[in-house]
Amino acid sequence: MTEIFKGRLAILGLGYIGLPTAVAIATRGIDVTGVDINPAIVAAICRGEVPFVEPDLAVGVSGAVAMGRLVATSEVPEADAFIIAVPTPFNEDHTADLSYVKAAAEQIAPRLKPGNIVVLESTSPPGTTEMVSSWIAAVRPDLKMPRDGENGADIYVAHCPERVLPGRIMIEIITNDRVVGGLTPLCAEKAASIYRLFAQGEILLTDAASAELAKLVENAYRDVNIAFANELSLISEALHIDVWEVIRLANRHPRVSILSPGPGVGGHCIPVDPWFIVSAAPGLAKLIRTAREVNDRRPHHVAEQVVMKAKRFHAPTIACLGLTFKANVDDVRESPAIDVVGLIARALPDVEVLAVDPYVEKMPRQLAEYGNIRLEQAYDAVERADIVVLLVEHDPFRAIRHTRLGGKIVYDTRGVWR
Ligand SMILES: NC(=O)c1ccc[n+]([C@@H]2O[C@H](COP(=O)([O-])OP(=O)(O)OC[C@H]3O[C@@H](n4cnc5c(N)ncnc54)[C@H](O)[C@@H]3O)[C@@H](O)[C@H]2O)c1
Known part of the structure; x- marks a missing residue:
């Protein structure tokens, strides 16, 4: 059976994941309510605008809105399928905060009719799709929710995690393989009918818990590998050996592919998702927990190194290049670069810290409390700085000529100016 979805679709959560998904589906001729x-x-999307930077998304949104295929609202409408793409941050104790998912499920529940499909796209710990089904059941005891081994449910509930890379979302949302995990095989099949509308990658059907864990495992895998590179960086620094040279040489082995060290791990996914595995199996996820701790410690280490270098000067000016969590995007969520800048400013309250980022126009909220941080243009900041710290490898920073860095202390955490 290779059914393709027809009908009306609603997506809850119009952020980095929900909005591109809405566009991908609306441009395949489906009426989508965001x-x-x-x-x-909601107001920005109604005007055909995108409230954040993501290549090719703006043209998709304005086109879908102009064609009348995509509308945005704050009320959940009736529809044939519902996709939940709301945030899943973690609590103080690193357990998942599922309050947004629960609220979304409870908002959908009153609108549901037999035959409807509910897909959870938010990254979630194992068992969350099952909880979505229970939260709906609590509001709608009249509906028969799907149960493993039972036939004849009224509603089809599944998990389809997202694995796009910010900066390439509009390409990857189409080309990536998709994992669709249903509470029953029929739930997976029904949910897959939505992704067949636009996904060119393979659609892999499984059960909901396997899909949930597979997504978390992908990011934990990345986190562990980055932690390995970051630990190599610490070891090389202590031994006065250039880590970039070591990695370059080691990677010439046909079965070795070490990632690059950096100032830490940021964004919405990699620093968050491994914790969901740790909290699901605390006694077992030892390597995954240690990797998180190694990567979380990185911004502190980088800041400590800068502070040590600053002590060689009487009143140094420090330029920190980059505030976003990765290169060439405007996303500052969980950004280690912001942590580094804040830690330096706190440790050296009398030193002027110039924060530079071509993608960040306003002082990030986390840095607003420091009186000694100023947003500055790259040219002026580098010109004035005694110490230049490269935190994010944005293209304009890569292009800075070596001659402009002469006579300054340069701390390149990304290895781009070697
Ligand atoms: N950003 C990524 O690159 C990425 C990649 C893979 C997976 N994910 C996962 O996708 C999910 C969404 O992430 P995102 O980056 O799109 O988040 P986001 O913060 O950009 O967007 C989430 C949106 O949901 C809205 N929202 C919250 N509660 C709502 C509700 N009850 N009803 C309707 N809207 C609601 C928020 O206002 C916000 O606009 C998360 O679980 C995340 O871990 C994100």
Whole structure:
């Protein structure tokens, strides 16, 4: 059976994942209602605008809105399928905060009719799709929810995690393989009918818990590998050996592919998702926990190194290049670069710290409390700085000529100016 979805679709959460998904589906001729609790986001999309930077998304949104295929609202409408793409941050104790997912499920529940499909796209710990089904059941005891081994459910519930890379979302949302895990095989099949509309990659059907864990494992794998590179960086620094040279040489082995060290791990996914595995199996996920700790410690180490270098000067000026969590995007969520800048500013309250980022126009909220940080253009900051710290490898920073860095202390955490 290779059914393709027909009908109306609603997506809850119009952020980095929900909005591109809405566009991908709307441009395949499906009427999509985007729902968000943030009125500014709803208003922007109604005007055909995108409230954040993501290549090729703006043209997709304005086109889908102009064609009348995509509308945005704050009310969940009736539809044939519902996709949940709301945030899943973690609590203080690193357990998943599922309050957004629960709220979304409870908002959908009153609108459900037999035959509807509910897909959870938010990255979630094992068992969350099952919880979505229970939360709906609590509001709608009249509906028969799917159960493994039983036939004849009214509603089809599945998990389809997202694995796109910010900066390439509009390409990867189409080309990546998709994992679709149903509470029953029929739930997986029904949910897959939605992704067949636009996904050119393979659609792999499985059960919901396997799909949930597979997504978390992907990011834990990345985190562990980055932690390995970061630990190599610490070891090389202590032994006065150039880590980039070591990695370059080791990677010439046909079965070795070490990642690059950096100032830490940021974004919405890699620093968050491994914790969901740790909290699901605390006594067993030892390597995954240690990797998180190694990577979380990185911004502190980088800041400590800069502070040590600053002590060689009487009143140094420090330029920190990059604030976003990765290169060439405007996303500052969980950004280790912001942590580094804040830690330096706190440790050296009398030193002027110039924060530079071509993608960040306003002082990030986390840095607003420091009186000694100023946003500056790259040219002026590098010109004035005694110490230049490269935190994010944005293309304009890569292009800075070596001659402009002469006579300054340079701390290149990304290895781009070697
Ligand atoms: N950003 C990524 O690159 C990425 C990649 C893979 C997976 N994910 C996962 O996808 C999910 C969404 O992430 P995102 O980056 O799109 O988040 P986001 O913060 O960009 O967007 C989430 C949106 O959901 C809205 N929202 C919250 N509660 C709502 C509700 N009850 N009803 C309607 N809207 C609601 C928020 O206002 C926000 O606009 C998360 O679980 C995340 O871990 C993200």
